[in-house]
Amino acid sequence: MKILSSKWVVTCDENNSIIEDGAIVFSDKIIDVDTKENIQKKYPNIQIQEQKENSVLMPGLINSHVHLEFSANSTTLKYGNFMNWLNSVIKNRDTLIEKANSKLIEDKLKKMKKSGTTTIGAISSYSFDLEPCLKSPLNKVFFCEVIGSKADMVDTLFADFKSRLKNVKKHASKNLIPAVAIHSPYSVHPFLLRETLNIAKEESLAVSSHFLESPEEFQWLHKDEGLFIDFFKNLLGQDKAVTKPMEFLNQFKGVEKLSFTHCVEASSDDLKKIEELDATINHCVTSNRVLNNTKLDISNLNNINLSIGTDGLSSNNSLSMFDELRNALMIHVDENIVELSKKLLKAATIGGSKALGLNKGVLKKDADADVISFTLPDEIEDKNDLAMHIILHTKFVNKTIIGGEDV
Ligand code: MCF
Numbered sequence: 001m002k003i004l005s006s007k008w009v010v011t012c013d014e015n016n017s018i019i020e021d022g023a024i025v026f027s028d029k030i031i032d033v034d035t036k037e038n039i040q041k042k043y044p045n046i047q048i049q050e051q052k053e054n055s056v057l058m059p060g061l062i063n064s065h066v067h068l069e070f071s072a073n074s075t076t077l078k079y080g081n082f083m084n085w086l087n088s089v090i091k092n093r094d095t096l097i098e099k100a101n102s103k104l105i106e107d108k109l110k111k112m113k114k115s116g117t118t119t120i121g122a123i124s125s126y127s128f129d130l131e132p133c134l135k136s137p138l139n140k141v142f143f144c145e146v147i148g149s150k151a152d153m154v155d156t157l158f159a160d161f162k163s164r165l166k167n168v169k170k171h172a173s174k175n176l177i178p179a180v181a182i183h184s185p186y187s188v189h190p191f192l193l194r195e196t197l198n199i200a201k202e203e204s205l206a207v208s209s210h211f212l213e214s215p216e217e218f219q220w221l222h223k224d225e226g227l228f229i230d231f232f233k234n235l236l237g238q239d240k241a242v243t244k245p246m247e248f249l250n251q252f253k254g255v256e257k258l259s260f261t262h263c264v265e266a267s268s269d270d271l272k273k274i275e276e277l278d279a280t281i282n283h284c285v286t287s288n289r290v291l292n293n294t295k296l297d298i299s300n301l302n303n304i305n306l307s308i309g310t311d312g313l314s315s316n317n318s319l320s321m322f323d324e325l326r327n328a329l330m331i332h333v334d335e336n337i338v339e340l341s342k343k344l345l346k347a348a349t350i351g352g353s354k355a356l357g358l359n360k361g362v363l364k365k366d367a368d369a370d371v372i373s374f375t376l377p378d379e380i381e382d383k384n385d386l387a388m389h390i391i392l393h394t395k396f397v398n399k400t401i402i403g404g405e406d407v
């Protein structure tokens with residue numbers, strides 16, 4: 001059992017409680033959270049490790065959507081328009097994937113840890129990121145991706161998906177959890193969609209899918225029109241979308257741990273359905289800005305759970321969650337910055353935990369003890385501004401605890 005105390009303990013619980021001069025007691029799970037004074041009285045024989053002046057303790061950040069295999073990209077891919085990006089991915093994919101060797105991915109994972117991330121939802125297209133993930137102390141929900149809309153390819157693609165999933169299952173542990181990623185409604189054949197979802201439902205695996213990320217995708221899925229026409233005709237000999245958005249969403253009924261990434265072009269009916277499915281929206285604000293110049297209307301999500309993902313370096317210049325949170329603060333200009341900051345910190349912790357089906361992201365009795373500690377540059381005038389200052393000023397953490405262990 002260990003005790004840490006800090007000037008500020010940000011719990012990220014349902015009441016957004018912040019404890020000034022607080023402390024946490026934990027082993028692999030959180031045992032108690034209270035003021036330092038009360039903790040001292042309750043556990044008089046345990047030494048308290050005091051954090052520095054102006055320190056913050058909070059749950060480790062959860063990056064619910066990242067493509068590590070695309071980590072070699074910095075200046076190669078085209079931004080500004082989704083079709084240009086997609087064509088540039090197709091052109092450069094092989095070179096980029098080859099460049100992203102285990103060493104490079106290991107290095108990115110270390111940087112993610114240093115910038116406050118303790119858990120990732122890793123979207124894996126080929127399992128080339130499995131080895132570095134296994135070496136990293138971060139918690140990984142490892143999503144094996146299925147992609148392919150051509151009917152004559154589905155058997156091969158399904159077999160390949162099953163063999164990747166089987167291999168990930170061999171390495172499953174407390175901090176590596178196998179899961180299923182559906183690439184998107186436009187790129188996955190109905191057979192693959194049904195069969196992979198059946199596996200996920202039978203085995204209670206978390207599922208995540210990209211959904212309605214660009215205006216081009218919207219036009220193609222709803223009307224078989226727009227810039228996707230040429231792409232599908234030339235590359236795949238297809239003239240119609242394989243699944244309509246609502247048909248697609250309906251397939252996910254019965255999936256327990258479910259998230260949809262982007263959703264910037266989702267209709268109000270789609271959003272209603274996402275809420276009914278009790279699914280999360282993975283919000284990737286930087287990716288949406290650089291690929292399409294679109295943004296999710298976060299004021300219009302009703303009770304849909306929100307989580308934050310950086311997406312990959314294929315659509316971001318950073319895998320740091322604090323960088324991503326700062327971008328979100330700057331992009332959502334219509335929101336009150338103080339309230340938005342609170343909402344974003346919750347999305348980056350407890351929101352991500354729900355998306356991935358975990359028991360983390362909150363400093364509360366019985367939650368997993370995944371904790372970060374860092375210091376603010378100066379004293380806080382108003383406690384209500386704490387979340388905002390955390391987002392504005394934090395780049396790196398001083399301490400990372402995962403499952404109760406210093407890592
Ligand atoms: O989320 C972004 C943009 N939307 C879709 N896909 C990806 C993103 N970043 C990487 N990808 C990957 C995806 O997993 O791109 C590949 C897929 O394997 C090719 S998309 C034709």
Ligand code: FE
Pocket residue numbers: 065067123210261311312
């Ligand atoms: Fe993505």
